[in-house]
Amino acid sequence: MTNILKSLSGKFYVALFLVISVFFQSCSEPAEKFFDVALLNTNTIVDFGTPILAKHINDEATEYPNIPSSKKKGNEALTNVQNNVLYMEKALKDVKALSANDEKRKVIKAQSIALYEYVIPVYKKEYTAYAKLCDAKAPQAQKDELINLIRQKYNAGFEKQYAALVSNGKAFAKDNNIDVHWN
Numbered sequence: 001m002t003n004i005l006k007s008l009s010g011k012f013y014v015a016l017f018l019v020i021s022v023f024f025q026s027c028s029e030p031a032e033k034f035f036d037v038a039l040l041n042t043n044t045i046v047d048f049g050t051p052i053l054a055k056h057i058n059d060e061a062t063e064y065p066n067i068p069s070s071k072k073k074g075n076e077a078l079t080n081v082q083n084n085v086l087y088m089e090k091a092l093k094d095v096k097a098l099s100a101n102d103e104k105r106k107v108i109k110a111q112s113i114a115l116y117e118y119v120i121p122v123y124k125k126e127y128t129a130y131a132k133l134c135d136a137k138a139p140q141a142q143k144d145e146l147i148n149l150i151r152q153k154y155n156a157g158f159e160k161q162y163a164a165l166v167s168n169g170k171a172f173a174k175d176n177n178i179d180v181h182w183n
Contacts, residue, residue, distance in 0.1 A: 028099035031176035037098055038105075038112040039169040041091045044084075045119050046162070049155035054147040057081060057127065061134040077131035085123050092116040104172055111165040118154075118161060126150045 028034070047053040060077040095113055100106040126146065133143050166182075173180045 028101045028105070031172070032178055034098055034105060034108075035169065035173060035176070035178050035180075037091075037094050038108050039165060039172075041094070042112065042115060042162070042165065044087065044091070045115070048119050048122075048158050049151050051147070053127075054130065054143070057131050058134045058143065060131075061137070072135075074135050077134040078128065081123060081127050081131040084127075085120060088116055088120050088123065092120065104168070104175070108165065108168050108172060111161065111168060115158075115161045115165055118158060122150065122154055126154075 029037070047056070057077050057080060060080045061072055061074075063072050092113065095109060095116065098105070098109050100109045127150070130143060130146050130150070133146065170180075170182065172178075
């Protein structure tokens, strides 16, 4: 009798394991959610290394003499960069949590992670230094020098990684009938 119970309990655990394995294999996000998290959220960093981002950060510290409400505390640009870092770190965490149960998802997930891991340290170091210069009302030449250094050092790598991610994202969107309007 005990041999029969042992035999049945062993089969039960094997069956339970198979059911759980199949359940987790089929528990991936819908294609649209995967696309939104892994690719669409990178729209917030698309201006990395461009004069547009530098202008946006600098504008955070700009005061206008005839507009009293534009008076700054002196940390607006830095706060903006720090908030962007927090958002990117959350986005990175969300991407890492995605399921990647097929080769296309694995590639896109890895590319998205690599892109965030490329950009975040630059925001933490170089763009933070730039924001501090903006808040301190440093000479434009000093700010331009730092922005040019960022562009020279990081822009080509970013463009290459971003283009590869978008290319794979376009194929993924097409394969999964996701309606996306690309620029």
